[in-house]
Amino acid sequence: MKKQYGRQLDETIDLAMRLYQLPSIVKEGQEGFEHVNECDYFKKADGTYLRGYLIFSTTLIIEKGVERELTFSKEIYLTENGTLQKYYSYAEWPYCEKCKKAHSYVHREVAKDQTLTENELEKIEEFITNSLSLIK
Secondary structure (H helix, E strand, O other), X not given: OOOOOOHHHHHHHHHHHHHOOOOEOEEEEEOXXXXXXXXXXXXXXXXXXXXXXXXXXXXXXXXXXXXXXXXXXXXXXXXXXXXXXXXXXXXXXXXXXXXXXXXXXXXXXXXXXXXXXXXXXXXHHHHHHHHHHHOO
């Protein structure tokens, strides 16, 4: 793992790598529903899926209505190599006639600027530290 965030956060990330299960990161598709299985995932250069755990997110609601909701989010994932990667996602929750619920359809892309603010790094460290204290 490449050390890059400062000793304390790097050590916290090392612990988190042992704690979190890292699922494949969805690039586009509907997430988390048993009757929906068509998703496009981010892939690494070797063709395997990129895996990560969402550890920070900020969301802006663009539209909220009875038939759908539309949001924009900035998300930071802890990836399987121990680095933090920033994404932008657009999600829509259209109403599903099949199960009579709204489901999340997401389009996620890697942010061109991967710079993290001090505030974001503090929130990430706080999130991981709180997660670790829950399992003690």
